[in-house]
Structures are given as C-alpha cells and as structure tokens.
Amino acid sequence: MRIAFLNLCHTDPKMVARVANKLTKNPNFDMYIHVDAKQDEKPFKELLEDNPQVYFIQNRQKVYWGGYNAIIATMELLKAAVSSDKKYDYVVALQNLDYPIKSNSQIEQFFTEHKGTEFLRGCKIAKTKDSHYSAKYKIYNDRDKDFYLTNKSKVKKILWDVQNGLKSIKTIWFNGVHKENGEKIELYYGTAQWAITRECAEYMLEFYNTHPKFNNRMKHIKFPDEEYPQTVVHNSRFKTKCIKYDEPEQRWLVNWRNIHYFEFPPEGVVTFVEKDFDKIMALDELFIRKVRSGISDSLLDKIDQLNIKAK
Secondary structure (H helix, E strand, C coil): CCEEEEEEECCCHHHHHHHHHHHCCCCCEEEEEEECCCCCCHHHHHHHCCCCCEEECCCCCCCCCCCCHHHHHHHHHHHHHHCCCCCCCEEEEEECCEEECCCHHHHHHHHHHCCCCEECCCEECCCCCCHHHHHHHHCCCCCCCHHHHCCCCHHHHHHHHHHHHHHHHHCCCCCCEEEECCEEEECEECCCCEEEEHHHHHHHHHHHHHCHHHHHHHCCCCCHHHCHHHHHHHCCCCHHHECCCCECCCCCHHHHCCCEECCCCCCCCCCCCHHHHHHHHCCCCCEEECCCCCCCHHHHHHHHHHHHHHC
C-alpha cells in the first residue's frame, strides 16, 4: 500500500519535520510539502534535507485563511503526487498542525482493509434554506490578499466590507448550482482533511483542469477548501464510494470529520496537550488536529512510544 501524504503548511517547521519523519519511516509512505509562499521555506527544508521521501513543491502560492489560493496549492501537491512514478494507492490531505495517532503499520493496514473507499464526507448546501451555508456562496468573498495580514484602520476595514458587500450583488442570486460543460454541479461542504484513492485524485485534477468557470466561481466562495474537493467528488461517480454520502445537512465542521479527530468550540480549534492522551488513544481516527511544538511535545512523545509498541 503506497501512500502520498500532502502537507499544506505555513508555520512550525519542527512539527512539520516531526510528522514527515515519523510517517516516512515506512518505506511505502512519502510526504509532499507546500510551504506558504509568504513564509521562508529554508527552516522547513533544513530539517528535512536528509529525508529522501520528502518532496517540496516548487510552485508555491501565497495562502490566506479562507482564500482560494489554498485550492491552487492543494492541486500542486496532488499533481506532484499523481505524476510520480511511484503509483500511490491513496493520497492523504493533511494540514500544518495534524499528527498521526496510529502507528505506520496501523495506518497502512487501515487503508489496505478499506481499499477503494473515499474518505471524503460532505453535505449538499446547494439550494439550502440555511443562511449559515447559503452565505458561503451568496456573499462575495475575497481573501487572497495581504490585506488580512496587516493592521488596517477600522474605517478601511469597513470600506473593505462595504466593497465586498456591493460585489455580492453579482452572487446574491446564485443558488449553489453551477452549470458548465453541460453539467449541473451542486455545491457540497465538509472538512479540509481527507483521503482519496489514486483514481479519485486523478479525476479531481482532471476536473480542475477542465472547469475554468467553476474555478473562477470558487475564488469568491467562503473557505473553498471546505467546498471544492467535496463538490467535485460528490458530483462524480466516486460519490457512492465515499464512507458516507447523501447525508442530511448539519451545521459545524465536526459533523464532517473523515480520518481526523478535532474539537471545534466557538473559540476555535482545540490544541491537544498531554492531559488529552487517554481520550486520544481511544479514538478510531488516524490523525488529530491540532498540535504545536513546545505545547504538545509530551503528548506526542507518549503517542510515539505507544505506537512503537504497537508494531
């Protein structure tokens, strides 16, 4: 079972290196890394320069929270993995502060036992009556700019919101059903961490390369990394191969977890620490999100020690 892990990252080089070095102890596992173009890539590369199973993406994007550039970066990772002569069976999408809680042998066994299954859940939000979801595509979104990284006056921020509000005149009548190439493509929603087969990954790339109007529309969707992959897969023949499909609409990201466990209270995603060890090790999921160097180290040490014994 050959697996390509895709890591979209922007911070904490030590954690990125720790995850990569842990997973690539299995000779069938490789790691592809995209470092946000706003960040210095050198610290990441220095920590992994001696690991031949790690590949850094050259065509880097400036990735912003909630912006479309995350999709472009993900497609660059997918393209690198799919074009490899290693012929991966699965492609697993990770993000910066994810960590495996199962041993490599357990992860490999899991995908072997579920071969052919797509781990990408989602709910249809096209034509939704829930404003929480319809706002994702009816309100014009534009986050791929340095504006979000700089301190602006309240007046400038208000003017920015007004500008985007006016642009929403173009999107307010969109009902979440996109039409292109004779297809009706209904929008779906889910989490940004998933795992798909090689065949599904190839299809996703083909879709990306043949649907420019859809790509352009997704540039102004809120958090497209939570809608793009889900929409592509759940409008395709791969839908019925997903772990679940045609699920009823539910609010909140935690309802759409695939192979990651995370907790998302109102104040934001929880960072796990040592006191969470027993709870984490009782989980069925393969990964947790999120952990940080200097905060989660003792937890990860305990997980790794248990994983070594599990071999």
